[in-house]
Amino acid sequence: MNTWLYVLRKLIYTIPVLLGVCFLIFLLFNVFSPDPASIILGKHATVKQIEEVRNELGLNKPYFLQYLDIVKSAFTFDFGRSWQTKQDIWDMMKQGAVPSMTLTIPGFMISTVFAIIISLVVSFYRGKLLDKGTVILCVALMSIPSLAYILFGQWFFAYKMSWFEISGYESGFPYFIPYIILPVLIWVFLTIGPDVRFFRTIMLDEIYQDYVRTARAKGLSETTILFKHVLKNAMIPIITYVIIQLPFLILGALLLESFFSIPGLGGITISAVYASDLPVIKAMTVLTAVAYIIFSIITDVLYTVVDPRVSLK
């Protein structure tokens, strides 16, 4: 079957998923959540004030139209205004995206590359002390709560040792770098454990395949086998794993951004949660869900392109 037809079918298949996600968001935020008008106005609001706010927020519309608004926002990105700052949410997002990505993209790339290298090395020494030690170290790194990393890192390396900026951000290319070094380092420590463990499993799966035995039988060295054969085949699951994480990079590093006062999407989301700013939380949810759906199509399509054994069904 033609690749484009396959893409088209995938796109059609995502329509029910997207409608479902919107419905779930609608249920969570419009139907079941406590009355937003009383959140904004506090306890001492009059009935008239509450009515005005409800009108303004579009909460007096019938449920069906409220649901349609959410679906519409997934395509037009018109999310309305924040309750807290009164700014247009899409503008806030556009401003927040760049600082977020200056943090998440370097962090993501560094940790992925390191994880691939480390997992190749340990799968070379599989079963030996180095391998076992690395696996336990990874599990240990994963067992420390993420907040503890951030609190300790910020307090010790930035506050006590003054090696890095404690918090803050400046936009523009070289200026932001001093502010992101420590958050990026913490990001790497947070993500490298699970990554190495996962990549190692993939490499080991490949190492027991028949083609590796053939390669060994014809006398290839273990390094050639690892780099030329195993790595190439292991790249397929690794790439899918990497791509499907990309949409969540948009959301930024929620905790890191809020601790280091980086004005990214994660920081915006956290402050929205603190202020019960429902439209912003809803908008971030819709945006990441749409990104996730798009990226999962990309992953599926790439998978079939990279691996001819997977049929286009």
Next chain:
Amino acid sequence: MSVAVAEKLVSKESHSQSKSLWNHAWESLVSDKIALISMVIVSIYAIVAILTVTGVIAADWSQEVGASYEAPSAAHIFGTDIFGRSVLLKTIKGTEVAMSVGFVTAIVAVVIGVALGGVAGYFGGKVDDFIVWFYTMFSSIPNIMLLVAITFIMGRGLVAVYMALGLTTWVNLCRLIRAEVIRHKEREYVQAATAIGGGHSRKMIKHILPNVFHIVIIQFSLLFQTAIKSEVILSYLGLGVQGRPSWGTMIDDAKLELARGVWWQLAAASLAMFVVVLAFNLLGDALRDALDPKLKGKS
């Protein structure tokens, strides 16, 4: 009747002859030192949690034992908090919240995941399409947003934490169970069960479930530790447990304390959490090595 009799006959014979997967798994678990130590650690935490619930230990955690923010000393190994309460006792009392959050959350996730995954895999067709659609929906929304939304609706408190964490973590288990049930439902032993007149529910619960149950056990230990770690994030967002000590709120308190040089509350709670989460992680790995038949003979 005849089905039950036939099954009884078969099971009687097999019991006396060879060891089951579970016996083998148990043997390899107790011979694995790391797994054994992990199990001991988890049991100790569980016992501590039971003892604090019943009030045998750490019942007087809320009492003032010294000045505010006293540094660790021989009398108070982990110092005191802002109200002069012993951080050690708070940490011990916090075991209760951590273990209950881990346990209840894992149960909620397992019940949803196994029920939906089993039904989807077993019946296939339209039912399967619907359930796949349902969990794709859940996995499209970032967990943290779902957590926030659910705690908004349910209010604050322990029940909200249980439900929020349980409802956000079942998808992975559901996927795994569905895939495994699909592999099993055409096997000979299921056909045999059909042949002797076994109904759907009998085949699912009595025949297929025991054969996919190893996934549940492995995932249970992973779900347990994820929940304990997630409780910290909920506390940071102000959506966590209130009115009693939890490791999450203790770590969250540290964001204001560290600048004053008060590190002991962060250290005590992180250490307590680190040990039990590490034990669960290592136990999960050991369980997978012991129970997953696909891994037999490797490494």
